[in-house]
Amino acid sequence: MTGTPPTLAALTTYLLSKTGKAARGRLAAHLSGEGLRLWHMAVLAALADFGPQAQRDLAARLVIDPSDMVKVIDELAAADCVERARDTADRRRVRVALTPAGRDRLAALTARAEAVQDEVLAPLDAADRATLHALLLRVHEALPAGPE
C-alpha cells in the first residue's frame, strides 16, 4: 500500500509532525508504564540542569500553567523523586529539589528516551543523526517560547 499521499510527504512540516508524534508517542508509552507522563521527565530534567527552583520559576521556564505544575510536582513527590520545602526567606515560595532517587529516575528515563531514539532514527547513521540534530536545534531555538 502506498501509504502517505505524496502531496503530504512533500511537506517537511508534515514529516516533522508525523515523526515527532511517533517519537513522543513511543516515549510516552514507556513512561506511562511507570505511571509517568512527559511533563514529569521535563521537570526532572529542568531540576537536574538548573538546580533547585521555586515552583513558579519552573513553571515559567517550561511554559506550563502553574496550576498544572502543582499536580506534576505532587506526583513526583509521591514517588520520592522530588522534595518540596518552603523558602525560608520568602515563605510563599516553595523550593523544589531533586532527590537522589529522582536523579536515578531521570537517568533511567533518559536511557529509555535514547533507546526510543535509536528505534525511531534507525535508518540514519551517526553522521546523519548529527546533522539532523543540528538542523532541528537551529529550528527549535528560533521557535517562540510559548505553545503558540
Next chain:
Amino acid sequence: MTGTPPTLAALTTYLLSKTGKAARGRLAAHLSGEGLRLWHMAVLAALADFGPQAQRDLAARLVIDPSDMVKVIDELAAADCVERARDTADRRRVRVALTPAGRDRLAALTARAEAVQDEVLAPLDAADRATLHALLLRVHEALPAGPE
C-alpha cells in the same frame, strides 16, 4: 532565560517532537479558521493523489478509525469538497471523490501549509531544508504504519 533544559535539548526525539508540535499547531490554527482540521486536509490529499476511493480504503490508508472517517467525510461533503456515491457493483461501499471545489480547496491549503513551513524553517536556507527533508523522509518511511 535558558529555556529548555540541556538534558532534553540533547535528545533529537525531543526536538523532533517539539518542532513537529509547533508546525502542526500552527497549521491547525490556520485550518480551524476555515472550520477544518488536519484530517480534512489529509483526506483531500489522499483523494487528489490516489483518486476516488471507497471510504473504508481511505480509512485504512490514512490509519484512521472508520467511524471517525465518517465524520470527516461528512464535513467535507457539507463543504462541497467531496462527493459520496454508492458503489454500483457493491452497494455496501461508498465511493468518495474529490469535487473541483475540493481540488481548489486543497491547493489553497497546501499553499497555507507551505507558508507555515517557511515560518517554522525560517533559520534554514534552501540547502538545509532539502537535507532536513531528505533525512525526515527516510525516518518517516521506516516508521511502522500504525500510531504504535
Next chain:
DNA sequence: ACCCATCATTGGTGTCAGCCTACAATGGGC
C-alpha cells in the same frame, strides 16, 4: 496598620484525538 501583589493550591471547564460497541444494510458462500 493597610492595601495590593505574589505564590501555591484546589477545582472546574472545554477541547481534542483515539478507540470501541452496536446496528442496519448489503454481499457472498454454502
Next chain:
DNA sequence: GCCCATTGTAGGCTGACACCAATGATGGGT
C-alpha cells in the same frame, strides 16, 4: 434460503492537555 462477513453510520467513553477562577497564606510598599 440461511448464515456470516463486510461496510458505513451513530453514539459514547476515555485520557491528555490547556486554560481559568477562586482561595488562603505571605510579602512588601507606603
